[in-house]
Amino acid sequence: xxxxxxxxxxxxxxxxxxxxxxxxxxxxxxxxxxxxxxxxxxxxxxxxxxxxxxxxxxxxxxxxxxxxxxxxxxxxxxxxxxxxxxxxxxxxxxxxxxxxxxxxxxxxxxxxxxxxxxxxxxxxxxxxxxxxxxxxxxxxxxxxxxxxxxxxxxxxxxxxxxxxxxxxxxxxxxxxxxxxxxxxxxxxxxxxxxxxxxxxxxxxxxxxxxxxxxxxxxxxxxxxxxxxxxxxxxxxxxxxxxxxxxxxxxxxxxxxxxxxxxxxxxxxxxxxxxxxxxxxxxxxxxxxxxxxxxxxxxxxxxxxxxxxxxxxxxxxxxxxxxxxxxxxxxxxxxxxxxxxxxxxxxxxxxxxxxxxxxxxxxxxxxxxxxxxxxxxxxxxxxxxxxxxxxxxxxxxxxxxxxxxxxxxxxxxxxxxxxxxxxxxxxxxxxxxxxxxxxxxxxxxxxxxxxxxxxxxxxxxxxxxxxxxxxxxxxxxxxxxxxxxxxxxxxxxxxxxxxxxxxxxxxxxxxx
Numbered sequence: 001x002x003x004x005x006x007x008x009x010x011x012x013x014x015x016x017x018x019x020x021x022x023x024x025x026x027x028x029x030x031x032x033x034x035x036x037x038x039x040x041x042x043x044x045x046x047x048x049x050x051x052x053x054x055x056x057x058x059x060x061x062x063x064x065x066x067x068x069x070x071x072x073x074x075x076x077x078x079x080x081x082x083x084x085x086x087x088x089x090x091x092x093x094x095x096x097x098x099x100x101x102x103x104x105x106x107x108x109x110x111x112x113x114x115x116x117x118x119x120x121x122x123x124x125x126x127x128x129x130x131x132x133x134x135x136x137x138x139x140x141x142x143x144x145x146x147x148x149x150x151x152x153x154x155x156x157x158x159x160x161x162x163x164x165x166x167x168x169x170x171x172x173x174x175x176x177x178x179x180x181x182x183x184x185x186x187x188x189x190x191x192x193x194x195x196x197x198x199x200x201x202x203x204x205x206x207x208x209x210x211x212x213x214x215x216x217x218x219x220x221x222x223x224x225x226x227x228x229x230x231x232x233x234x235x236x237x238x239x240x241x242x243x244x245x246x247x248x249x250x251x252x253x254x255x256x257x258x259x260x261x262x263x264x265x266x267x268x269x270x271x272x273x274x275x276x277x278x279x280x281x282x283x284x285x286x287x288x289x290x291x292x293x294x295x296x297x298x299x300x301x302x303x304x305x306x307x308x309x310x311x312x313x314x315x316x317x318x319x320x321x322x323x324x325x326x327x328x329x330x331x332x333x334x335x336x337x338x339x340x341x342x343x344x345x346x347x348x349x350x351x352x353x354x355x356x357x358x359x360x361x362x363x364x365x366x367x368x369x370x371x372x373x374x375x376x377x378x379x380x381x382x383x384x385x386x387x388x389x390x391x392x393x394x395x396x397x398x399x400x401x402x403x404x405x406x407x408x409x410x411x412x413x414x415x416x417x418x419x420x421x422x423x424x425x426x427x428x429x430x431x432x433x434x435x436x437x438x439x440x441x442x443x444x445x446x447x448x449x450x451x452x453x454x455x456x457x458x459x460x461x462x463x464x465x466x467x468x469x470x471x472x473x474x475x476x477x478x479x480x481x482x483x484x485x486x487x488x489x490x491x492x493x494x495x496x497x498x499x500x501x502x503x504x505x506x507x508x509x510x511x
Contacts, residue, residue, distance in 0.1 A: 165214075
């Protein structure tokens with residue numbers, strides 16, 4: 001009788017294992033690295049077919065994190081055990097047909113967004129030991145309601161005030177493509193985590209290029225939405241907003257459709273109609289190429305990558321013309337105007353509070369805090385910038401949109417070769433026999449925070465001689481996100497495809 005029960009037990013275990021193997025029969029087709037980097041659009045289909053489990057992907061991305069994050073340093077806090085438990089629940093949702101739009105998709109949260117029980121440090125020693133949050137911020141809640149799994153929180157520059165991610169609280173975040181160079185900022189950890197395969201999609205926010213800059217540095221897709229289309233905790237700071245980041249256009253668009261639109265706590269966010277994730281060709285579509293806006297000329301490698309991107313757009317049917325636009329200010333003047341806009345309003349008051357913590361701040365954060373507290377920015381400065389913004393948009397619209405151009409393209413960065421620990425206050429970058437000023441990282445992005453009603457995507461358009469990604473911005477008319485998506489989608493079909501074949505970060509990140 002005893003042997004009967006032993007044999008029965010063996011039989012039941014065998015049947016269980018056979019069922020599991022049948023259920024995930026195709027799982028052996030994919031390596032852990034393939035699963036870690038697989039787009040959400042592909043994973044969702046495999047999940048529905050019960051061909052891959054969300055558990056497999058969490059385990060694969062955890063393995064990537066364990067292998068390279070010691071060098072990349074893209075995370076503040078991790079939630080792998082909790083994520084694995086949530087992945088098992090997501091797997092069951094697929095089995096019983098109750099899955100949601102992002103069921104089981106892993107998300108890296110910028111060290112700004114949070115679920116219940118998570119801490120937000122803002123990359124600062126001042127906030128390093130702040131207590132856990134007792135609520136989920138509205139954007140995170142939307143992702144959560146769609147079934148997403150939060151695996152990591154991602155590094156940021158201190159108080160989100162730099163286009164590189166280097167802090168006293170968390171150290172330097174280094175680029176998975178080339179460890180010598182920056183991941184960008186302020187959503188730098190989000191970009192690095194995507195490039196290194198630690199998550200499938202990630203959150204970012206943008207008040208001076210903070211989605212687009214790290215998207216360019218890390219070879220991913222990112223969107224700075226039009227102000228008022230996605231919830232922000234800064235309703236009076238119209239130059240800031242939250243946006244999606246992903247390794248593919250389709251994933252970025254899918255994520256935007258989830259986070260866009262009002263929440264119960266959004267006083268100034270308009271209704272959202274989901275946008276398509278694929279589009280017809282660009283036949284008959286006019287696109288304007290504006291290069292450097294009179295602010296800075298990009299490097300030769302960036303120009304070459306842009307020319308290749310233009311050829312890809314032409315293959316999709318677009319008419320691409322070079323249009324000269326000069327906003328009438330150099331990089332230094334651009335930074336001055338940005339400070340006027342930011343520090344003459346609520347952000348100036350918020351930054352002034354940190355004056356008593358100067359000894360704990362990084363050099364760049366201290367510099368901004370001192371300016372906010374002591375430079376005397378006021379309503380007159382804000383009025384001057386308001387007039388400037390009207391002039392800038394008039395120049396842009398008259399040269400492009402009013403002449404039938406549906407979108408404007410330009411580089412995201414003048415160069416991708418900016419050191420990981422770049423000194424924003426006193427640093428310069430030398431390339432092509434030229435010296436770029438400290439504001440080099442934001443030279444092409446800040447103008448569209450001044451014009452923050454225009455949606456802007458950054459898409460990857462090449463790799464430099466140093467194996468660093470190069471990005472292109474696609475700018476639309478105010479609130480015309482669909483035209484931006486149409487151009488971005490068509491580029492994604494004809495342009496360079498990173499994270500495929502030889503266009504991947506090094507297996508071993510070298511310093």
